Amino acid sequence: MENEKRIKKAITFLEQAFYELEKDPDKLQRRKRDVIHEINTTGTYTHTYEELSHGAKMAWRNSNKCIGRLFWNTLTVFDARIADTEEEVTEALFHHIRTATNAGKIRPTITIFKPEKVRIWNHQLIRFAGYEAEGDAIGDPDSVAFTKQVMELGWKGEGTPFDVLPLVFQIEGNDPVWIDLPSKEVLQVTIDHPEYDFTPLHAKWYAVPIISDMCLEIGGVDYKAAPFNGWYMGTEIGARNFADTERYNLIPEVAKIMDLDISSNATLWKDRALVELNRAVLYSYHKEGVSIVDHHTAAKQFHKFEQNEVKAERDVTGNWTWLIPPVSPATTHIFHKPYRDKISSPNYFYQEKPY
Ligand code: ARG
Secondary structure (H helix, E strand, O other): OOHHHHHHHHHHHHHHHHHHOOOOHHHHHHHHHHHHHHHHHHOOOOOOHHHHHHHHHHHHHOOOOOOOHHHHHHOEEEEEOOOOOHHHHHHHHHHHHHHHHHHHOOOOEEEEEOOOOEEEOOOEOOOEOEEOOOOOOEEOHHHHHHHHHHHHOOOOOOOOOOOEOOEEEEEOOOOOEEEOOOHHHOOEEEOOOOOOOOHHHOOEEEOOOEEOOOEEEEOOEEEOOOOEEOOEEHHHHHHHHOOOOOOOOOHHHHHHHOOOOOOOHHHOHHHHHHHHHHHHHHHHHHHOOOOEEOHHHHHHHHHHHHHHHHHOOOOOEOOHHHHOOOOOHHHOHHHHOOOEOOOOOOEEEOOOOOO
16 A cells, blocks of 8 residues: 555544544654654554544444444454464464353454565454365365365365364465364254254354454555454354355255245245254353344344434444344344445454455
């Protein structure tokens, strides 16, 4: 990025952040001067911890696809910009997993690495492998390409449907390294149902979704390695990861357990199985004391977020197609109103895969 452009972005960010943090206008003027000087002499600039932390929170607040944004201001921000060895990066990632998991009482957390230094290959820090097989894939079909890559690097899975993938990252263009994620580090929940016997499904899922392949952009600086997490909304697991035909495709098996009449679409057997699968996910996470939110409560919380934003005199932006839950969308207020999908900065962006 040219200096000119970065300076413009930096100033816009600093003005907004300092305003929101109610900082002294004199301090803002001095900081702007220093940042302009730093960009002109080095081509970039270094955020203070306060800027980094607030920027990451603003980026969450601006994430139009996210229904969980009521909690944007509670994000725990770890500054890992000093990590520049394999050991230090590994330690920072394990530290993230541990503190975010918090024995089930999940803490929304982000760990921010130095721009251009670290690149994480995983889509999420914790995810199940997928293996191509004759007929159906084994494990998570969405992980097949990545699993192939890490096997080429020398990793070997056990070949179960729920093998936890290793952490894979590279430092400054060096060859990527993979680090096994021991199962004791990965809190998981076995899925069962309050009434039906779901044991034949052998379904389980991990507690914490930690997106690790998006780029955090704050004031003209791109943090390409900045894994972040909240807690799950039940439908992400029950209506997508387990239900999509291109994922674990469990609806037909659930229908069998429930002894549903699958001879006609009109019995709504898919819908009935889907609801019970989603009940099972929420029931199981609750039973294990692992944070999760159902889509009705999440929509209510999002409504509160919208009110808060109006009060703060900020635009509420959103991506309707992502905000509506995949189960019973029209039972939430979100379904019944339009949202403007305007992209503001700071934000989290998709970026090119490193492999
Ligand atoms: N939908 C993704 C998954 O099922 C996770 C995306 C982030 N979700 C969240 N609740 N923060 O793994």
